[in-house]
Amino acid sequence: MAQDNVVRAEFARPLSEDAERSWTLPSRYYTDPAIWQAEKEKIFYRSWIYVCHESQIAKAGDYATTAIVDQNVAVVRGRDAKLRAFYNVCQHRAHELLTGTGNLKAVITCPYHAWAYDLEGKLRTARNCENVKGFDKADFTLPQVRVETLANLVFVNLDPDAAPLAEQAPNLEADLRANVPHWDALEFTNSYDFGGRPIEAGWKVVVDNYVECYHCATAHPAFADMIEIPAYENSTDGITALQIGPKIHADNSAYKLTQEDSIDRAYFWYLWPTTTINMLPGRGDVMITNVVPQGPGRTAFHNDRFAVGGEPEIPERQNYLQNILGVEDMELCESVQRGLVSKGYDQGRFMVDEARSGEGEHAAHFFHKLVLDALEG
Numbered sequence: 245m246a247q248d249n250v251v252r253a254e255f256a257r258p259l260s261e262d263a264e265r266s267w268t269l270p271s272r273y274y275t276d277p278a279i280w281q282a283e284k285e286k287i288f289y290r291s292w293i294y295v296c297h298e299s300q301i302a303k304a305g306d307y308a309t310t311a312i313v314d315q316n317v318a319v320v321r322g323r324d325a326k327l328r329a330f331y332n333v334c335q336h337r338a339h340e341l342l343t344g345t346g347n348l349k350a351v352i353t354c355p356y357h358a359w360a361y362d363l364e365g366k367l368r369t370a371r372n373c374e375n376v377k378g379f380d381k382a383d384f385t386l387p388q389v390r391v392e393t394l395a396n397l398v399f400v401n402l403d404p405d406a407a408p409l410a411e412q413a414p415n416l417e418a419d420l421r422a423n424v425p426h427w428d429a430l431e432f433t434n435s436y437d438f439g440g441r442p443i444e445a446g447w448k449v450v451v452d453n454y455v456e457c458y459h460c461a462t463a464h465p466a467f468a469d470m471i472e473i474p475a476y477e478n479s480t481d482g483i484t485a486l487q488i489g490p491k492i493h494a495d496n497s498a499y500k501l502t503q504e505d506s507i508d509r510a511y512f513w514y515l516w517p518t519t520t521i522n523m524l525p526g527r528g529d530v531m532i533t534n535v536v537p538q539g540p541g542r543t544a545f546h547n548d549r550f551a552v553g554g555e556p557e558i559p560e561r562q563n564y565l566q567n568i569l570g571v572e573d574m575e576l577c578e579s580v581q582r583g584l585v586s587k588g589y590d591q592g593r594f595m596v597d598e599a600r601s602g603e604g605e606h607a608a609h610f611f612h613k614l615v616l617d618a619l620e621g
């Protein structure tokens with residue numbers, strides 16, 4: 245193998261530019277607390293993280309919160325209709341300011357000692373501050389965080405110098421709109437998780453599993469009955485990857501499709517590092533997942549569902565997605581995480597054929613390179 249093809253020569257087996265020859269990241273990348281610390285600093289604190297759909301915080305005073313690992317962030321719609329994001333922490337003694345989602349009448353009031361900030365993050369009242377020597381409210385403005393929208397979705401980034409998301413993923417919005425013609429008519433319906441608990445596997449195991457369908461025929465029998473896996477298409481573009489299932493079987497063991505169902509394909513977008521956007525065959529509902537890393541071997545899922553006109557989910561389909569497909573993937577990932585600490589495993593190969601067929605694992609290779617690039621950047 246030519247030396248210049250090797251991304252990391254010091255790995256026992258090289259991660260190479262060439263997906264067809266490359267080995268995977270060594271298992272310590274999935275288990276070592278030092279790698280996890282580096283990922284926090286170099287990936288999660290520097291990347292665009294999905295928060296919610298714009299319509300969920302449409303009115304003045306509406307807010308949503310999210311945690312980027314241990315960094316709590318609030319996004320607030322101001323009276324001027326602008327979105328602003330702040331570190332969600334009181335500048336007095338660090339109590340968290342907001343939880344969940346909601347609407348603020350006039351100010352953000354800290355639950356601890358009732359300091360109150362306006363919707364732009366400026367400290368307005370701090371009881372007795374006029375009697376505190378040299379106290380200047382201007383010293384206590386909430387530190388801002390970058391916030392942007394792309395295709396009606398709200399993202400935040402803790403890195404003040406990060407390139408805009410639209411620059412990092414220049415084709416994503418057009419691609420979503422081209423394949424989801426009803427994109428602008430989608431309304432948020434509900435959030436849910438899988439199995440009511442975090443998954444005992446790290447975020448990279450989760451993403452590895454998400455970006456390939458080599459496992460689908462064996463591990464998701466009903467999914468493979470609905471979506472023709474050999475017809476699968478799999479591509480990568482900058483910091484995004486897309487899998488399309490272009491052929492489906494209406495009569496299948498996952499959930500039944502009817503004449504009224506307008507979407508007869510499946511789409512799975514991955515946006516680095518932790519967002520997935522999913523449209524399965526049916527009425528065109530969209531599921532957006534924020535993969536929430538919680539530790540080297542633990543991840544939570546925040547799934548938001550959207551439907552035209554806010555139509556509720558069909559129970560059969562909801563059950564399949566949440567309790568069958570989602571749980572099948574959780575169990576796969578948890579087994580892999582246990583396997584990654586085995587002294588009997590270090591690196592695997594990406595199953596990538598010359599034709600880059602859709603069942604191949606070249607998007608997992610693309611992901612491993614993004615991880616390594618970020619850690620070394």
Ligand code: FES
Pocket residue numbers: 334335336337338339354355356357358359
């Ligand atoms: S910590 Fe917020 S008012 Fe004291």
Ligand SMILES: [Fe+2]
Pocket residue numbers: 453459460464573
């Ligand atoms: Fe899966």
